[in-house]
Amino acid sequence: MSKKQLIMEKALELFAKQGFEATSVQQITDYCGISKGAFYLSFKSKDELILAIIDHFMEQISIDIDYTVRNVTTDRIMYHFFHTIFLAFSRHANFAKILMKEQTHSLNSKLLTKMQYYDRRTDQTILSIIENVYGNKIKGNKFDLVFAIKGLMNGYANFILFNEIEMDLELISNSLVEKTEILAKHVTIPFITEEMAERFHTFSDDEYSAVDLLHMVEDAFKEADDKISKESLTILKEQLQLQTYSPAILNGLIENIYGRSENKRLGYLLKKYFQLTN
Amino acid sequence: MSKKQLIMEKALELFAKQGFEATSVQQITDYCGISKGAFYLSFKSKDELILAIIDHFMEQISIDIDYTVRNVTTDRIMYHFFHTIFLAFSRHANFAKILMKEQTHSLNSKLLTKMQYYDRRTDQTILSIIENVYGNKIKGNKFDLVFAIKGLMNGYANFILFNEIEMDLELISNSLVEKTEILAKHVTIPFITEEMAERFHTFSDDEYSAVDLLHMVEDAFKEADDKISKESLTILKEQLQLQTYSPAILNGLIENIYGRSENKRLGYLLKKYFQLTN
DNA sequence: TGACAAATTGACTGGTTAGTCATTAGTATA
DNA sequence: TATACTAATGACTAACCAGTCAATTTGTCA
Numbered sequence: 001m002s003k004k005q006l007i008m009e010k011a012l013e014l015f016a017k018q019g020f021e022a023t024s025v026q027q028i029t030d031y032c033g034i035s036k037g038a039f040y041l042s043f044k045s046k047d048e049l050i051l052a053i054i055d056h057f058m059e060q061i062s063i064d065i066d067y068t069v070r071n072v073t074t075d076r077i078m079y080h081f082f083h084t085i086f087l088a089f090s091r092h093a094n095f096a097k098i099l100m101k102e103q104t105h106s107l108n109s110k111l112l113t114k115m116q117y118y119d120r121r122t123d124q125t126i127l128s129i130i131e132n133v134y135g136n137k138i139k140g141n142k143f144d145l146v147f148a149i150k151g152l153m154n155g156y157a158n159f160i161l162f163n164e165i166e167m168d169l170e171l172i173s174n175s176l177v178e179k180t181e182i183l184a185k186h187v188t189i190p191f192i193t194e195e196m197a198e199r200f201h202t203f204s205d206d207e208y209s210a211v212d213l214l215h216m217v218e219d220a221f222k223e224a225d226d227k228i229s230k231e232s233l234t235i236l237k238e239q240l241q242l243q244t245y246s247p248a249i250l251n252g253l254i255e256n257i258y259g260r261s262e263n264k265r266l267g268y269l270l271k272k273y274f275q276l277t278n
Numbered sequence: 279m280s281k282k283q284l285i286m287e288k289a290l291e292l293f294a295k296q297g298f299e300a301t302s303v304q305q306i307t308d309y310c311g312i313s314k315g316a317f318y319l320s321f322k323s324k325d326e327l328i329l330a331i332i333d334h335f336m337e338q339i340s341i342d343i344d345y346t347v348r349n350v351t352t353d354r355i356m357y358h359f360f361h362t363i364f365l366a367f368s369r370h371a372n373f374a375k376i377l378m379k380e381q382t383h384s385l386n387s388k389l390l391t392k393m394q395y396y397d398r399r400t401d402q403t404i405l406s407i408i409e410n411v412y413g414n415k416i417k418g419n420k421f422d423l424v425f426a427i428k429g430l431m432n433g434y435a436n437f438i439l440f441n442e443i444e445m446d447l448e449l450i451s452n453s454l455v456e457k458t459e460i461l462a463k464h465v466t467i468p469f470i471t472e473e474m475a476e477r478f479h480t481f482s483d484d485e486y487s488a489v490d491l492l493h494m495v496e497d498a499f500k501e502a503d504d505k506i507s508k509e510s511l512t513i514l515k516e517q518l519q520l521q522t523y524s525p526a527i528l529n530g531l532i533e534n535i536y537g538r539s540e541n542k543r544l545g546y547l548l549k550k551y552f553q554l555t556n
Numbered sequence: 557t558g559a560c561a562a563a564t565t566g567a568c569t570g571g572t573t574a575g576t577c578a579t580t581a582g583t584a585t586a
Numbered sequence: 587t588a589t590a591c592t593a594a595t596g597a598c599t600a601a602c603c604a605g606t607c608a609a610t611t612t613g614t615c616a
């Protein structure tokens with residue numbers, strides 16, 4: 001296990017127990033059995049650590065959900081969506097706790113931005129599933145339903161994590177599917193309307209520009225340690241400035257860097273940029 | 279306005295913006311235009327301040343809800359419950375924000391205990407309303423419904439507070455009433471069962487022992503500044519050890535101290551202890 | 557006005573924090 | 587073995603924190 005991983009794992013435990021603010025770098029390094037200096041060889045700052053942790057897990061969960069959304073038939077998609085999320089929460093309970101605790105808190109503006117980014121992605125995913133499953137049947141209610149679902153999920157997740165209950169994934173997924181269906185079918189008085197949701201940019205797509213991606217590719221290049229990754233990133237950087245290669249080649253180059261978990265988000269964004277997603 | 283009130287109001291703003299941990303006493307006193315020393319004339323510590331703020335608002339909200347529950351006909355009780363809570367949230371948006379932020383966080387064990395106490399009281403209130411409205415019709419689902427309602431309320435409150443939307447109290451109350459009714463009527467797969475709720479003491483009544491109350495009475499005595507309050511508390515302290523007076527007298531003594539908002543909770547608990555509640 | 561008390565101040569203490577950097581330990585190469 | 591390089595250390599700095607208290611200002615009453 002790399003030192004970076006060790007620090008992330010141990011810090012995760014402490015953050016879940018005490019919260020981010022309340023955990024000192026000294027505590028983390030003591031718990032890892034390394035010196036304080038060694039910490040700063042792996043991370044530029046304490047902030048960088050929490051950002052890395054959040055990215056690491058959120059990307060993993062996002063990828064699982066994306067996979068589910070793409071590969072499950074419409075009639076079971078809602079079930080598998082809930083199942084995927086709660087499975088991830090049960091596997092990474094410490095991370096889920098951090099997510100709950102640090103949600104709206106956080107002084108750190110980068111952290112807040114990241115949280116909002118993932119929150120918006122969740123909104124979009126739920127919305128697209130709902131549109132997929134119910135079509136036009138709940139047109140005026142779909143935004144309201146998104147927030148109802150998020151509220152229910154959060155409530156149950158809090159209960160489970162706080163009381164440290166072992167989860168019955170099937171039961172909770174089925175219970176939430178039923179509630180979603182009931183609400184989709186019967187609600188006539190939505191609170192959150194389409195204009196409300198849009199006015200507050202809740203569902204804005206927030207595309208990254210080529211320049212943003214260029215910076216991210218450069219950052220990834222610095223972190224890369226094998227030849228294939230480095231070459232792939234160099235070519236991708238050129239292609240961001242002027243696309244000359246075919247989608248198949250670009251896709252392959254992105255796959256080359258996709259193996260490392262810290263590159264998953266970049267890969268996802270690049271595929272989106274080059275319009276390689278289905 | 280007393281200095282205590284000034285500090286509480288200004289601190290509330292800062293806590294809502296930055297969180298409790300991240301706000302220093304120096305910041306608060308600067309914002310109030312007073313010296314650091316003056317702060318410690320009003321509050322023994324920073325912790326005492328946050329506890330006072332939470333008690334102040336939660337007691338106010340609790341009293342409003344209790345009043346609603348007692349004085350509204352069964353068929354409109356659900357509506358007025360939501361209305362009361364969201365009215366309080368819109369009036370005290372800064373406090374509501376603190377409540378959202380500091381929920382599960384907090385190292386401070388007294389603060390955590392207090393939060394859990396109020397959370398449990400909310401659970402009990404919702405449960406009793408549901409039992410009142412739906413009776414035996416949703417026997418096996420009532421605990422699940424409590425958490426569904428809490429989840430929905432939380433989700434909407436978060437959306438409103440975070441986006442700083444002006445609230446349509448009627449709409450949100452009606453929307454939530456409808457959802458509650460729909461869920462009560464149609465849910466067949468509850469996630470949170472009765473045994474689960476009981477096993478985790480979610481609805482345990484958590485009675486205070488005479489000894490606990492004794493300490494609380496003593497604390498209140500130290501804070502009291504008028505003769506009537508002091509005498510009342512002295513007598514109540516004796517009565518906790520050996521009850522000799524009639525319920526009417528005890529009730530009157532409690533009413534004597536009930537005026538000050540910091541005594542409301544103690545009054546409530548004493549009435550419960552002496553079985554003076556209806 | 558003067559004497560006393562109460563309210564207020566802000567420099568100070570002791571403690572903790574994130575982050576730095578000169579020094580040392582370890583390892584690979586020649 | 588000598589050299590060169592990297593990895594790791596922990597004492598140190600500067601900043602910040604909650605809470606204290608001697609000194610000062612303000613208010614009150616005779």
